[in-house]
Amino acid sequence: MLYAFCQSHGVPHARVGKLVVATSEAETDKIAALYVQGDANGVEGLRLIDASEAQRLEPNLACTAALLSEETGIVDSHALMLALQGDFEACGGMIAFHTPAERLLRHGSGWLVVLGGRTPGEMVCDAVVNATSFSAQDLARCTEGYPPERVPKQVLAKGNYFGCPGKPAFTRLIYPAPVDGGLGTHLTRDLAGQMRFGPDVEWVDELNYAVDPARSAVFYAAIRRYWPGLPDGALVPDYAGIRPKLSGPGEPAVDFLIDGPPAHGLAGLVHLFGIESPGLTSALSIAEDVADQLEA
Secondary structure (H helix, E strand, O other): OHHHHHHHHOOOEEOOOEEEEEOOHHHHHHHHHHHHHHHHOOOOOEEEEEHHHHHHHOOOOOOOEEEEEOOOOEEOHHHHHHHHHHHHHHOOOOOOOOOOEEEEEEEOOEEEEEEOOOOOEEEEEOOEEEOOHHHHHHHHHOEOOOOHHHOOOOEEEEEEEEEEOOOOOOOOEEEEOOEOOEOOOEEEEOOOOOEEEEOOOEEEOOOOOOOOHHHHHHHHHHHOOOOOOOOOOOOEEEEEEEEEEOOOOOOOOOOOEEEOHHHHOOOOEEEEEOOOOOOOOOHHHHHHHHHHHHHO
16 A cells, blocks of 8 residues: 555655574564565565575575565655645544544544644544554543453653664665564665664663663674674764563563454444554555545
8 A cells, every 4th residue: 555655745765675583493483484474464575485495585685594574665754644645634634733632532423632732622523533642641641431441551652773884784674573562673775775783681760862882792693693794983973762662571562452342332432552663664554454444
């Protein structure tokens, strides 16, 4: 869906492919499990390959086996958001920035949204989709009639990135086998070819987007497992993101939670919890599911 949207709206993107690599027998079992799950989910272009084939594709790579995802791509996320905003406004939608929703109250067959911020007020609507990321649980707790026991816990996982200036060493995205709380310190590249490594997993209690240069030592060790040729001094602090996860350290990973009327029984209401990566690239599919739940 995203490829089709980007093509029809002129959003810059590229289908570059991805290798999820194993560097030990235990990791080989992990990527084999990923293949089985991906195949069951109908993911296209997945193939398990051996080390020699992986190294033919990416000569700088060190691995014992790999999972090739031929359909993986990259996108200009800011251009994507502008295109979505343009479509929304073209259909008569309006965006009110700096206007937080503070409470959701039942109003006939619809909802009354109590607004705060610069211009407090109220808004009556037929349906509400709570897609407020870090604030999703707070707004759910302030939703009249929504059972508090349905609100999941939230755990914040900071992901730091380090840039790697210079000529790209790889043409595809390179991911290690998954780790506790994330996908491992992987190599991504932007549409200009610039390499970045991350995210790591730093469990935090607050929103803080500063990247600690001292974390580079852990990055060098993680990256050199699949790129032994990473030069000393090549990494520079870049940026950080924070994921609103539903599971914490040492716990099994919990997927997105889309709680709509078929499950909780309140018409015209959908709460989205734990929408972390790949929430952006799956946004159109998530929206389709939300619409289906509202219409059920």
